[in-house]
Amino acid sequence: MKILILSTLAISFLFIQCTQNMTHQEETTEEYEFTNHLINSTSPYLLQHAHNPVDWYPWGPEALNKAKEENKPILLSIGYSSCHWCHVMAHESFENEEIARLMNERFINIKLDREERPDLDNIYMDAVQAMGLRGGWPLNVFITPDQKPFYGGTYFPPDQWKKLIVSVSDAYEHKYDQLYESASQFAANIDQSEAEKYGLTDGGVALTLSDFDTAYDSLKNKFDPEWGGMNRAPKFPMPALWNFLLTYSHTSGQTKAREHCLLTLDKIASGGIYDHVGGGFSRYSVDGEWHVPHFEKMLYDNGQLLSLYANAYKLTGKSEYKQVLTGIAQWLQREMLHEQGGFYSALDADSEGEEGKFYVWTFEEVKELAGGDFSVIAEYYNVTKEGNWEPGKNVLRKLEDDKVLATELNLSVTELRDQVEQFNAKALAVRNTRIRPGLDNKLIAGWNGLALTGLCHSYQATGESIFADLATENAAFISQQLVTNKGLVRIYGLDTRGYLEDYAAVIQAFITYYETFFDETYLELARTMTNQVIDEFFDPKENLFYYTSNQAEHLIARKKEIFDNVIPASNSIMAENLHKLGLMYDDESYKKIAFTMIYQVNKLIRQEPEYLSNWASISLLRLKPTAEVLLVGAQAHEQALQINKTYLPNKILMASTTGSSLPLFEYKTVADNETTIYVCFDKVCKRPVNNFTDALAEIHDRK
Template sequence: MEKKPNRLAQESSPYLLQHAYNPVHWFPWGPEALQKAQDEQKPILVSIGYAACHWCHVMEHESFEQEEIAQVMNQHFVCIKVDREERPDVDQVYMDAVQAMGVQGGWPLNVFLNPDAKPFYGGTYYPPQTWRQLLQSIAQAYIKSRKELDTSAEQFAQHLNQSELARYGLRESNPAVNAADLEQMFQRLKSRFDLKRGGTGEAPKFPMPSIWRFLLRYYHHSQDPAALEQVNLTLEEIALGGIYDQVGGGFARYSTDPHWLVPHFEKMLYDNAQLISLYAEAYQVTRNDLYRQVVLDTVAFVERELTHPDGGFYSSLDADSEGEEGKFYVFTQAELNGLLGEQAELASHYYNTSAAGNWEHGVNILHRRQTDEAFAADQGLSVEELQERVQHWKDILLQARAQRVRPGLDDKILTSWNALMVTGLTDAYKAFQEPKLLELACTNAHFLLQYLKQGNQLFHNYKAGKATVAGFLEDYALLIQALIGLYQVTFEEKWLKEARLLTQETLTHFFDPQEELFFFTGATGEQLIARKKELFDNVIPASNSVMAMNLHLLGLYFDKDQHSHLSEKMLARVRDLVVQEPSHLANWASLYYLKVQPAAEVAIIGPEAPSFRNLLHQHFLPNVLLAGTKEAGNSGLPLLEDRYAQDGNTTLYVCVQKTCQLPVQTVAAALEQIGTLTKR
């Protein structure tokens, strides 16, 4: 029987298009579906997921593609499909509701609402028989006990509208900061370290870049070797594990086991962007060549597999291909032998493969247990000789993989995730000075400003020439962060000016003066049943913590006390929670570090300003703010006013809290001044 398309066939989201030929009469989220529920007084089923989600595919196949189940859904409910990546605002509201019901959140997320879009029941994945029974039970309950369900829905709606600050008992505290709090944050994180395999806690293990970036800053401040040891253990274990694609570069979303071996094979842009930043910064601290290789190979993966012809970055690659999770990435021993010939034995030692396989169905996830230095020594090879062979193996295996059926590509472009990649590329450029990295970052920034910005307003998504969803706070916050980063590696003031304009837009349309924090949605956007604020740093940092960091930096660049004070007040609002729960507020913790360790402002004036800047960037200087120009008087930045190149030679001015050192004319002398001032 020929399948008929439903309303999702008109959408651009790859996730919604995956469901376009389900027999379920799906609607996209929007006024048509919500009005239908009102007119017919039917309950609403909202099913939320994303294109790379394995269990979303399973539930689609088991339930949403089945005529019998679809019939029940169509008869009793108005069914709405939501791409959580395209509508994080909708996802946020209903995820919060399901967690308030005592259910651990996750995707697919299936939530039942009354016609006013208020939730009364929800859960995640359901096997088909359970799902059918649940649908019938809720349909009957809605007829027989409508009043009770509406009362319950009203209570959940009230919970959703409670202020996040009130919910967690937060109140404005003393904005003063101290180093003892940083020590307490470290001790709390330390209590959760996995000292054998890196990371924190048990499986499943997520890389959580914000935690390790905070620890690099804490180490810079304290020189406590335990902090750096845990960062290095974690980064090496991840880089050698199966969570990292040993052949093609790039990271999977998380590891299902405690050893970083078996990944959930989906590859997300936001993970790879932030891990590029993390490994680049760790390289600046350690000069570990493994970290350099990981960064460059991951950038190569993004460029090869996630890049739009005009320079935007796509969202993700699916975990599945040909209906099997991980099939694209794994090899049997026979395949390796056939591809690598006489080198297969050494390669199998290197990648820890066997005839029996190290995963299900006799296949192997390629992973390593030794660094190149250790493996080369064991095999009586030089490191250079080993790496030459490894590159040869990778080229062959990558070519072999290219012949396979590829995982599904989610080719929508999201402003927030692209901005994270711009930041990753600029962080990598600081560490490695590879021109290609800066070129990719600038091309992407131009793409975002051309296609996802109208006036001073941002859009969230772009696909097939169209941007359709108004920008969220995460889009503004992460793009402002990226633009500040671009200024730092180019000294082109246009990037800072864009950042300032977008910041003003957030203050006008997203800011809540009562709580001195930002809403996730703009005042002119669609009004859902609750308007949320994002406080907790998850896999992606909270948009409020990123905005607080942006305001801190822009306050310094433009000498704007209002921005600096607002940043302090935002941090003061969550300060107690940051100290008590740093694993959930790690980006806030990094801001706390910047407040404890005031920034050294370094102005560079003269013909060699770009090369001096690049020399400084080779060092990990998390509390240094760089500004520069080749010609004095050629800038509108307060940091560069009344500064000039003495005797025509490039001159560096190092200041902390408006107190300046004598001008110097070498990077070494500036680094000495920075070290003295920031270690007080």
């Protein structure tokens, strides 16, 4: 579809790529002079803007009706509380009274928290990209009173922002017909079905192992062989992509894929993107060496990285991976845990108006804390007097393997790690006295689901109680506080309907929780929610799920999420959920939907595996039958834990000590008064065995 773009807007105002070291003005401690319509919001992000001179409204009938009544365009500004450049634009432009006056005179101004309303964020991000403009946050979109977009962009410096709002307003007043034609075409473009847009209506294709070999070959050409990850900057962890490499290597026997994945995990864990003092990962690094992070910490990243490092630990037994897992869990427990067991959504990148100030160290600070171990610590964490980032500022990172460095320093690995652990404990205590970054205290269902899945995988891999304790509390929180008789609530404490990403992640988490602790209550909850998703979200014409329920607010488009990104596409997670539940409940309708979804997306997997990596993992596993592993008897849970310590991506695991009414347990009895393990493929079972070692041999012998 040809899109008409107003040249007076598109040519003059391009996205500005700003340097990392820009900092905004210091926050004021004066009494508030202004208060706008955001003052009663619950969103931390909206409350950050409640005292701007801009007359912000939240999204809702009041603002939308006002735009229609006054025939004014709407400025929709979208961000989130831990977004650094959102803060920058707020301080530079939205706190500027002259700019605010222009905005108030010419627009109805709406502020939106993308984490509260990802449905709107998805629509208008698509619109900006359809305009050929760069998307990002803050996302600033100009829309008509009937919600059709006609221009947008991300961060703008104040002088350009002032010129832009005047230009947009003038175009709306004097070139309305042309502008509205453009807006209507953009609206039609984003409302186009995914099947039409990506050619899914032509039918699906079956993939072979050679197709996945080709997909891997296309990916490896983009790898960074020195620092891991993809050969680009900035670098995002992208857990789904590296999980695909592990799955591909396991299925194909291709060791190079596994080697690059493990190199990537080593480099990420050694870089400054990992918080060596307090645990947990930042959202991305601004450079190609995982060194300097964008310091915000997101729950969704860390939940997925728990799963990824747990899988790597199952494969390798490498102690550094277990250390990473423990560090993430301790950070969650210390800084992100709500009293009822849920996890908060994010920590800000900024403190005291400066990005990363909470996390960086001077040479003298490290010297004082390390004492007699200073030379070791400085070498270990690449601390220099000049600073390894900005002048005088050090972002702690490891440049050498512990064994190599210990040899160079004439220490044992144990001695080296003891010194590092002592320093980390002192540094954490000192850091905790600093002014902390802002906390986004929303408890989001889908992100908690990702964290729960990661904790379960970590317990499977390690057997450590910290993961079991956090997982048990979190599962109870989700099931008791977020699951209602009307369905899943997206945000704790608010009357917010869950989106597909929430349902998909929570269903996945409850399935994983069952496969870890074998509480059938959670498996049944997963099944109940899956039935609701099919009733409210499924499009039988395209065999995919909408992002929003049929009970949700009617918007200018009802989207479907297909492409995997920093979070896997909700449709790809649902395909895996349906596949597993179809096996566990022997439900052919679930299996059919899962198969159809995967089959028709296979064409896209061949074209662009990087952005369909979770789909690729699921599709790859369908090349061989999934192992159905069932344990019955007094030691079923203990034996199952041993099986879970092995990396087996293509299995379902079910266990019962006292008997179960689940269909796959029919005729599965205890043999010779010992816990009995059944390994089956397509419901055809091998000879029952009485220990997990023999069961693993039967799983590996499925060829």
